[in-house]
Amino acid sequence: MSDQDVKSAVRDWWADNPMTYGQEHGVTDYVDPDGTVRKVEFGSREFFETADKTFFQWNLPLHNDKGTFGKIFDYEKFRGKNVLEVGCGMGYMAMNWAQQGAKVTALDLNPVAIVQTTSRFKAFDLPGEIIEGDGRSLPFEDNKFAHVYSWGVLHHSPNIESSLAEVFRVVEPGGTVGVMLYNRNSFLFRYIVQYLEGIVNLEHRVLSPLEMGSRYGDGDRREGNPHTWPVTIKEAKEELFAQFEDINVEVFGTDVAGIVDHFFPLLASRLMPKPLLNALIRRWGWSLWITARKPK
Numbered sequence: 144m145s146d147q148d149v150k151s152a153v154r155d156w157w158a159d160n161p162m163t164y165g166q167e168h169g170v171t172d173y174v175d176p177d178g179t180v181r182k183v184e185f186g187s188r189e190f191f192e193t194a195d196k197t198f199f200q201w202n203l204p205l206h207n208d209k210g211t212f213g214k215i216f217d218y219e220k221f222r223g224k225n226v227l228e229v230g231c232g233m234g235y236m237a238m239n240w241a242q243q244g245a246k247v248t249a250l251d252l253n254p255v256a257i258v259q260t261t262s263r264f265k266a267f268d269l270p271g272e273i274i275e276g277d278g279r280s281l282p283f284e285d286n287k288f289a290h291v292y293s294w295g296v297l298h299h300s301p302n303i304e305s306s307l308a309e310v311f312r313v314v315e316p317g318g319t320v321g322v323m324l325y326n327r328n329s330f331l332f333r334y335i336v337q338y339l340e341g342i343v344n345l346e347h348r349v350l351s352p353l354e355m356g357s358r359y360g361d362g363d364r365r366e367g368n369p370h371t372w373p374v375t376i377k378e379a380k381e382e383l384f385a386q387f388e389d390i391n392v393e394v395f396g397t398d399v400a401g402i403v404d405h406f407f408p409l410l411a412s413r414l415m416p417k418p419l420l421n422a423l424i425r426r427w428g429w430s431l432w433i434t435a436r437k438p439k
């Protein structure tokens with residue numbers, strides 16, 4: 144496939160399967176605490192509020208009294224400064240930054256994300272620039288942003304290095320970045336994808352490692368996700384972020400409890416001592432949170 148074909152395939156897949164945080168990507172059915180399934184209209188205020196609640200719940204350990212995702216984002220430091228999100232999806236994180244006073248630019252490859260984030264910003268009466276574009280060739284001048292972040296995006300394009308080179312180019316000297324990429328050395332990838340699906344179910348005979356990652360990494364079993372390729376901590380530190388300094392990697396894993404319960408049914412994760420579960424998460428979680436600084 145040519146570069147342009149891959150780009151179109153990635154864009155179209157995400158436009159068809161946008162991040163609704165419903166039962167599957169693109170689906171706007173949500174299960175209420177009493178078990179009833181509620182369908183909400185895509186793009187309505189109820190949709191944003193419901194999807195946000197689910198996204199919030201998924202990432203519960205990352206919030207604090209300074210705001211949603213306050214443990215990983217220093218909102219105060221960047222008040223009034225230019226902040227860029229690469230791959231904004233439905234715009235939840237960008238909205239948080241705008242509410243905290245940053246001058247937000249949110250970019251995404253797929254037009255549905257742009258329409259939704261634009262209408263979210265309108266609905267919540269927030270300023271911000273919402274732009275359709277590719278993380279691999281950012282439409283901004285060098286050194287424009289004090290902070291650039293991206294959550295679950297750059298592993299969906301081939302040539303992750305070129306996206307990171309672009310992030311490096313547009314962040315100012317001394318500026319910081321935060322990037323969440325999927326973790327190849329995770330329970331999800333090594334056990335569920337490679338062992339159970341690949342070896343036990345024999346899919347490795349017909350699918351390449353990249354095809355396995357794409358099939359199970361996002362939109363589980365919904366065919367057609369063109370590219371999902373997780374990275375390792377070593378790759379992140381030694382290759383992908385090598386041009387940055389102060390590189391730090393944390394492992395997050397809201398998926399780990401569910402996988403523990405898969406190994407040992409009967410809600411083992413609830414009975415397991417918290418420090419043990421946290422140790423498993425810090426080693427085997429699905430998300431790497433990589434922070435770094437561009438040298439001055």
Ligand SMILES: C[S@@+](CC[C@H](N)C(=O)[O-])C[C@H]1O[C@@H](n2cnc3c(N)ncnc32)[C@H](O)[C@@H]1O
Pocket residue numbers: 153154157158162229230231232233250251252253256276277278279293294295296299300361
């Ligand atoms: C898993 S979603 C994450 C969205 C959002 N960050 C979130 O956490 O809800 C991936 C998003 O990345 C976008 N995307 C994929 N490749 C991209 C690229 N090369 N440049 C910009 N956005 C991209 C997709 O359109 C999709 O909206």
